[in-house]
Amino acid sequence: xxxxxxxxxxxxxxxxxxxxxxxxxYTVVSKHLMDIPVDAIKRFEKEFLIYLNEQHSEIxxxxxxxxxxxxxxxKNLEAAIAAFKAQFSVDVDQLSIV
Numbered sequence: 001x002x003x004x005x006x007x008x009x010x011x012x013x014x015x016x017x018x019x020x021x022x023x024x025x026y027t028v029v030s031k032h033l034m035d036i037p038v039d040a041i042k043r044f045e046k047e048f049l050i051y052l053n054e055q056h057s058e059i060x061x062x063x064x065x066x067x068x069x070x071x072x073x074x075k076n077l078e079a080a081i082a083a084f085k086a087q088f089s090v091d092v093d094q095l096s097i098v
Contacts, residue, residue, distance in 0.1 A: 006041040019060035056080045
């Protein structure tokens with residue numbers, strides 16, 4: 001719930017393509033962010049979408065063109081999530097202390 005709320009927060013002038021929304025919401029609801037601290041979620045989202053658009057643009061293109069999240073797209077998205085998470089690091093010095 002908290003991670004999804006962080007993802008859904010958007011600045012008024014920030015726009016996001018439908019395919020980017022689909023990819024990041026899939027990542028959250030599939031519980032791929034459970035090991036990411038809430039304070040790092042927005043940075044994860046920003047860097048992950050850059051990564052997807054630069055390294056795996058075919059995933060977003062397939063979502064946009066098919067208007068679907070079929071098994072092939074999910075398989076590719078799952079692989080991209082795993083690859084990105086393997087290189088994403090959380091800087092504990094930048095996290096809020098509650």
